[in-house]
Every structure is written in C-alpha cells, then in structure tokens.
Amino acid sequence: MTASLRRRLPLGIRSTLPAALMALATAFAAAPAHADPCEDIAKQLAGQIDGLKVNFTAANITYLTHPAAKELSLGCRGKDYSTELYAKTDRKMKPEFFNLVGSATALIFTVPKDDVMTGTSRCLKRMGILRGNTITMRYKRLSMECTRTKTEASITVRRGNNE
Numbered sequence: 001m002t003a004s005l006r007r008r009l010p011l012g013i014r015s016t017l018p019a020a021l022m023a024l025a026t027a028f029a030a031a032p033a034h035a036d037p038c039e040d041i042a043k044q045l046a047g048q049i050d051g052l053k054v055n056f057t058a059a060n061i062t063y064l065t066h067p068a069a070k071e072l073s074l075g076c077r078g079k080d081y082s083t084e085l086y087a088k089t090d091r092k093m094k095p096e097f098f099n100l101v102g103s104a105t106a107l108i109f110t111v112p113k114d115d116v117m118t119g120t121s122r123c124l125k126r127m128g129i130l131r132g133n134t135i136t137m138r139y140k141r142l143s144m145e146c147t148r149t150k151t152e153a154s155i156t157v158r159r160g161n162n163e
Contacts, residue, residue: 038062038076041083041108045074049103068096070152074108082161083108088154093124105142105157115140124155 042054042062052072055063064072068089075084085108089097101124102117109116119139123146126135135146145156 038074038083041076042074045104045107048107049100052100052104066100068094068100071154072100072104075158082159084156084158086154086156088152091148091151091153093153098124101155101157109142109157109159111140111142116142119144120155120157124153127153 038060039054039057039062042057042064045064046052046054049066051068052064052066055065057063060076062074062076064074066072069087070090071086071088073086075086076082085101085104087097087101087104098117098121101120102113105111105116105120106113119137119142122139123135123137123144126137127133127146127148133148135144137144141159143158143160147154147156
C-alpha cells in the first residue's frame with residue numbers, strides 16, 4: 001500500500017508535507033496566551049487605589065470592591081462603548097466616593113485626575129429637585145450618567161467605541 005502511495009504523490013509533496021504539518025503544529029502549540037485588557041486595567045486599579053480589590057470577571061465585566069462604594073464594576077468592549085466604570089453608593093455621598101470615582105476614572109481613561117474629579121463631581125452634584133434624578137452629560141470626551149433613587153446614587157462613566 002505504501003508503495004502505491006509513493007508512486008502517486010510527486011516527490012515535492014512527499015518531502016514538504018511532513019515539514020508543513022510540523023510547522024503548523026508548532027505554530028498552534030506555541031501561541032502565547034493573551035491577557036484580557038479589562039483584567040489588566042482592574043489589576044492596575046487595585047495596585048494604585050488603596051482598599052480596592054478585584055472580585056471576579058463575568059461576561060466582559062470585572063467586579064471590584066471598595067469600602068466607599070456599594071457596587072463597583074469595570075466593563076470592557078460592549079456594543080456601544082469601549083470601556084465603562086460603574087459605581088454605586090448611598091444617596092448621601094461621601095468625599096471618599098468622589099475621590100474613588102475620580103481616581104478610577106483617571107486611571108482607566110488616561111485623563112488628568114483634576115479634570116475627571118471636576119466632571120464626576122459636577123454630574124453627581126447636579127442631581128436634585130431642579131434637574132431631576134437622572135443626569136446625562138459629556139465631559140472631556142467621556143459620557144457620564146448619574147442616577148439616584150430614594151436610597152442610593154450611582155454614576156456610569158463610559159467612552160464610546162468611536163473615540
């Protein structure tokens with residue numbers, strides 16, 4: 001049987017076929033593992049901000065914990081956004097929460113911390129009787145949405161896919 005196969009295949013194919021299969025197997029076996037950029041950002045945040053811990057990752061969202069926030073999450077690559085930070089706290093916000101949101105936003109979106117602190121505090125402080133419980137604004141190419149209920153307040157900071 002092998003003699004009949006050798007007669008059918010030309011000499012060039014017989015000599016290059018095993019080499020090509022070996023090269024293909026080596027290429028797939030040596031492929032490096034790519035880290036998720038969202039996890040890298042979360043680890044960087046945990047290293048830079050005191051008290052921040054990474055919980056777990058599920059469906060492109062990394063959940064974080066911090067004493068100043070009830071909920072804290074980092075979302076990566078959604079349908080309408082490239083990166084998103086979500087933070088929730090009590091309705092009466094403390095200065096630690098403003099500092100946490102400002103620091104995290106500055107690190108995630110590589111914007112100066114002073115600018116981000118101005119934008120996030122402006123959004124969070126606008127909620128009230130005159131403007132309502134949901135505020136949507138743009139500041140330094142970031143979309144910010146602040147919402148409050150009877151017991152808690154939250155902010156979502158995101159950058160769109162096209163920016």
